[in-house]
Amino acid sequence: MRDWQSQTHVRWHCRYHLVFVPKYRHKVIYGNLRKGIGAILRELCQHQGVELIEGHAMPDHIHLLVSIPPKFSVANTVGMLKGKSAIRIHREYLGRKQNFTGFHFWARGYCVSTVGLEESVIREYIRNQEQEEKRQEQLQFWGPLPPS
Numbered sequence: 001m002r003d004w005q006s007q008t009h010v011r012w013h014c015r016y017h018l019v020f021v022p023k024y025r026h027k028v029i030y031g032n033l034r035k036g037i038g039a040i041l042r043e044l045c046q047h048q049g050v051e052l053i054e055g056h057a058m059p060d061h062i063h064l065l066v067s068i069p070p071k072f073s074v075a076n077t078v079g080m081l082k083g084k085s086a087i088r089i090h091r092e093y094l095g096r097k098q099n100f101t102g103f104h105f106w107a108r109g110y111c112v113s114t115v116g117l118e119e120s121v122i123r124e125y126i127r128n129q130e131q132e133e134k135r136q137e138q139l140q141f142w143g144p145l146p147p148s
Contacts, residue, residue, distance in 0.1 A: 015115035017122050018064040023104045027059040033093050040088050044081055054126045063126045074112055082106040
């Protein structure tokens with residue numbers, strides 16, 4: 001049974017898989033920043049009324065599985081998450097205290113897909129993304145196998 005959520009006049013089960021990347025896809029998400037981004041995104045989601053179901057930070061991108069109430073658009077929610085988190089990252093981890101004009105952390109775009117009946121598959125994908133990426137790097141390192 002799905003966990004349907006409700007408000008006064010609506011019941012919903014809206015889940016989205018979001019992926020967004022740092023500016024120029026630099027591999028800047030590691031160490032304390034990696035743990036801190038998770039805490040920042042969880043807090044922002046909770047404050048906005050968005051449920052953060054699953055998340056994983058890779059060195060050069062973020063995967064999130066979120067439940068967004070229908071009163072919010074996906075674009076506005078992603079904009080809020082990226083904008084507010086960029087300010088907090090600059091303030092808490094990169095040493096900026098004020099005047100954030102012209103300073104960026106996230107790239108402009110994002111990837112979103114709706115999660116339908118296969119939510120468990122998406123959750124598993126997010127959890128295992130790091131191992132899969134390492135496996136792909138190893139395959140590229142060794143090159144294609146010669147024909148037998």
